[in-house]
Amino acid sequence: MALHRHQPLDDDSAPRVDLPRAGMGADDARMLVENELLLDGNSRLNLATFVTTWMEPQARALMDACLDKNMIDKDEYPQTAELERRCVNILGELWHAGEGDGATGCSTTGSSEACMLGGLALKWRWRERRRAAGLPEDRPNLVMGANVQVCWEKFCRYWDIEARCVPVSAEHPYLTAEGAAAACDEHTIGVVAILGSTFEGSYEPVREIAAALDALAASGGPDVPLHVDAASGGFVAPFVDPELEWDFRLPRVQSINASGHKYGLVYPGIGWVLWREKAALPEDLIFHVDYLGGDMPTFALNFSRPGAQVVAQYYTFVRLGFEGFRGIQQRSRDIATGLAGRIAELGPFALVSDGSHLPVFAFRLREEVTGYSVYDVSEQLRARGWIVPAYRMPEGIHDMAVLRVCIRNGFSGDLARLLVEDLQRVVERLEKHGSNVPADDSRASFHH
Numbered sequence: 001m002a003l004h005r006h007q008p009l010d011d012d013s014a015p016r017v018d019l020p021r022a023g024m025g026a027d028d029a030r031m032l033v034e035n036e037l038l039l040d041g042n043s044r045l046n047l048a049t050f051v052t053t054w055m056e057p058q059a060r061a062l063m064d065a066c067l068d069k070n071m072i073d074k075d076e077y078p079q080t081a082e083l084e085r086r087c088v089n090i091l092g093e094l095w096h097a098g099e100g101d102g103a104t105g106c107s108t109t110g111s112s113e114a115c116m117l118g119g120l121a122l123k124w125r126w127r128e129r130r131r132a133a134g135l136p137e138d139r140p141n142l143v144m145g146a147n148v149q150v151c152w153e154k155f156c157r158y159w160d161i162e163a164r165c166v167p168v169s170a171e172h173p174y175l176t177a178e179g180a181a182a183a184c185d186e187h188t189i190g191v192v193a194i195l196g197s198t199f200e201g202s203y204e205p206v207r208e209i210a211a212a213l214d215a216l217a218a219s220g221g222p223d224v225p226l227h228v229d230a231a232s233g234g235f236v237a238p239f240v241d242p243e244l245e246w247d248f249r250l251p252r253v254q255s256i257n258a259s260g261h262k263y264g265l266v267y268p269g270i271g272w273v274l275w276r277e278k279a280a281l282p283e284d285l286i287f288h289v290d291y292l293g294g295d296m297p298t299f300a301l302n303f304s305r306p307g308a309q310v311v312a313q314y315y316t317f318v319r320l321g322f323e324g325f326r327g328i329q330q331r332s333r334d335i336a337t338g339l340a341g342r343i344a345e346l347g348p349f350a351l352v353s354d355g356s357h358l359p360v361f362a363f364r365l366r367e368e369v370t371g372y373s374v375y376d377v378s379e380q381l382r383a384r385g386w387i388v389p390a391y392r393m394p395e396g397i398h399d400m401a402v403l404r405v406c407i408r409n410g411f412s413g414d415l416a417r418l419l420v421e422d423l424q425r426v427v428e429r430l431e432k433h434g435s436n437v438p439a440d441d442s443r444a445s446f447h448h
């Protein structure tokens with residue numbers, strides 16, 4: 001069955017409910033699916049996402065060649081397993097896991113799975129400590145800022161842990177050291193610090209949080225381990241903030257996750273989780289699979305998943321080296337801070353962050369702007385193809401609505417200039433005509 005340009009409106013060649021009785025030719029099927037996808041946004045203009053939207057053709061070719069490899073088949077694809085191991089070693093070095101018996105870790109489908117594994121290890125270790133001390137193991141809690149990404153709330157709900165979210169403030173829209181320490185008690189399995197915040201891109205003060213937890217333990221309080229959710233920052237800070245101590249240099253940091261598919265510069269989905277040493281990962285969470293007739297320990301939620309992303313991660317490491325990563329992340333940061341500055345100069349906007357941590361910043365409308373909302377700005381930018389999300393900040397500053405821009409590899413200074421020009425036009429139009437839609441929550445369709 002051929003598809004024609006002028007199909008009647010009731011044409012039902014795209015199945016919506018039932019599996020069609022007969023199939024169609026490969027070209028027709030491809031065109032049908034491509035037509036559906038025309039309505040998706042343009043990923044390169046998607047400033048809502050932290051996730052990689054551009055890779056070199058050579059990386060694409062490698063991924064294409066590995067699409068059929070299942071990561072779990074370590075026996076069949078030993079070299080893919082070896083590349084995963086090398087990536088873990090490289091990340092261990094980058095994150096300064098030098099001491100003890102060395103870092104251990106694995107790849108995942110993304111940071112969400114990596115956070116689940118990091119959180120599970122915290123829960124298991126807390127339970128072991130409670131059992132050893134003959135104390136009850138009920139009511140575990142996890143301390144984090146109200147600005148955490150939804151995966152942590154998910155983790156708490158799925159594994160029956162109290163999500164102890166510390167409210168944030170306009171001055172500190174993230175977890176502070178005092179807030180973290182004050183929320184801990186003997187039932188706390190761990191504290192999560194974020195590098196950096198999904199809502200506005202700032203690094204949380206990991207060193208200060210670690211010091212406050214050290215002081216808590218030293219004063220006879222609970223001895224609470226720290227997990228760093230470095231979903232984005234794990235691939236940014238080592239290159240452009242080498243002096244910043246947020247990683248295994250801090251003895252309190254037990255585990256770290258990062259998304260290879262964010263600033264690790266790989267297409268989705270790949271994440272990483274590392275523990276500072278083998279002892280930080282409870283043995284009974286590990287499953288053993290046969291590997292070349294030997295034993296390969298694994299820790300994962302999924303069994304099968306693609307090997308192509310692991311291969312692509314290794315490619316980015318060898319292709320770019322430290323200096324290549326540094327150059328790309330610095331350029332993204334320069335574009336983010338430059339763009340934030342230009343947006344602040346437009347008049348109606350105030351910066352909530354300025355792109356000087358993650359190459360990500362958020363901005364709001366000044367109090368005196370009443371005729372339109374950030375949702376109007378987001379919608380009107382969309383008419384030009386830009387995807388700039390508008391949403392409310394978390395508990396503590398929930399009445400603040402912001403727009404956020406994530407700058408990634410492949411977003412040029414020219415595109416940044418075009419965005420400022422379009423934003424200027426949108427503002428002029430809104431100031432002249434105002435909004436014709438009420439600024440209520442129903443328009444906040446973006447979720448973290």
Ligand SMILES: Cc1ncc(COP(=O)(O)O)c(C=O)c1O
Binds near residue numbers: 113197
């Ligand atoms: C801080 C943080 N943690 C976790 C996640 C979840 O990561 P993923 O999308 O890789 O599952 C995100 C995603 O934006 C994030 O920003």
